[in-house]
Amino acid sequence: MASPKHIHFIGICGTAMGSTAVALRALGHTISGSDNQVYPPMSDVLRDAGITVTEGYNPENLPLKADVYVVGNAISRGNPELEALLEKKLPYVSMAEMLKREVIQGKRSFVISGTHGKTTTTTMLAWIYEHAGKNPGFMIGGVPENFESGARFTHSDLFVIEGDEYDTAYFDKRSKFLHYLPECAIVNNIEFDHADIFRDLDEILLSFQRFLNTVPRNGLVLINGDDPNCLSLRAKCPAPLKTVGLGPDCDFRITITGTTPESTQFAINGVAFEVPMVGEFNARNAAMCVCAARFAGLSDDEIRAGLESFRGIRRRQQERGEAHGITIIDDFGHHPTAIRETLRGLRQRYAGRRLWALFEPRSNTSRRNVLQNELIDALTEADGSVIAAVANPEKVAADQRLDTAKVAESVTARGKPCYFEASTDAIVARLKQETRSGDVIVVFSNGGFDGIHDKLLKTL
Incomplete structure (x- = not known):
């Protein structure tokens, strides 16, 4: 971790921005910020962490001695605080770039992407590592039931992050996940979404192809082997790639072996696991976690124990x-x-x-x-x-x-x-x-x- 800095957030009350600010504060950084949406629960979370938030966007909010200024995804030209930042030539970054520089660099980064299941899979993998005593850092775009907050930055070499294909900031129209330095990239599925920024499915596929281009040769790409859109990325992927799915040609083949009203039993190439969630969809999410956690060096018994005690995410069923x-x-x-x-x-x-x-x-x-x-x-x-x-x-x-x-x-x-x-x-x-x-x-x-x-x- 870098030495303590003063970091100022413009748009600090967004879920991801606020969670990141709190996690950076816990590492000893000085944090300040502003927003025009200052209300609970995020306002309480920030206050409890000892972070001062100014309501409204004003040039005078900018601390002149801050080391870096983070410009939120919702901030656009015309915002008075942003305009003052540009005029004063102060050093600014997007949140994704700040995470890359201050948190992810040098770590084993596990990036979970796809149109669906990102939040659940990210939380599940982080919890498997946590349960195994690895104390991982993580960044989750939701409220996990197993953790106290959606973000935590630690000195562990394992970092798990939800990789969103949405754009980064008003000045950086690349997908956020291009900043996250994946050693292991998971692609759950790919469909057309975010019609406000992507013209068609081809534009989304191009962004995912660029994402896979950031995985090193000693890393691993795990894709949904039953999804034709995911499979279309295989030919141009420069890193080792494995397919995970129900189909007979998948490298890691999932078989649903049993269901109860509260859980789903499944096997991967004949090895049994169980997740306390319902539906084929969650068995797929869990199978991705099994494959990623094995790559991180965990045993199947450690993975099973983590899955069994997983409690899910708020607002998901x-x-x-x-x-x-x-x-x-x-x-x-x-x-x-x-x-x-x-x-x-x-x-x-x-x-x-x-x-x-x-x-x-x-x-x-x-x-x-x-x-x-x-x-x-x-x-x-x-x-x-x-x-x-x-x-x-x-x-x-x-x-x-x-x-x-x-x-x-x-x-x-x-x-x-x-x-x-x-x-x-x-x-x-x-x-x-x-x-x-x-x-x-x-x-x-x-x-x-x-x-x-x-x-x-x-x-x-």
């Missing part, structure tokens, strides 16, 4: 409560594939019960019609569904916007009732009318969804 026999589940899913796989996994957990999907189109991609047909397919996995109004519809051109009424109509035409409701109150009223004791309602949203979980629990 998380039970929020029960009212009159109706269970409310919170899930971060917003891409059709994630919705589909979550619903299939929950069928395992809640066998014989009616599943309702409630979806809020809030992410940059889900507000658009680019994956409209895939969303229709995904919602038909539920016994019934409700789709909310598109969040901030004015940010998407009318001809590119998701047609919520059409989605509801198409799903219903396939024999699964689907309703479009324009307000939270209308959604709650609809579900009160349609659901009965024993039903399970899964709320899919990558935002707060107007506190609908508590409204449902109260009204039902």
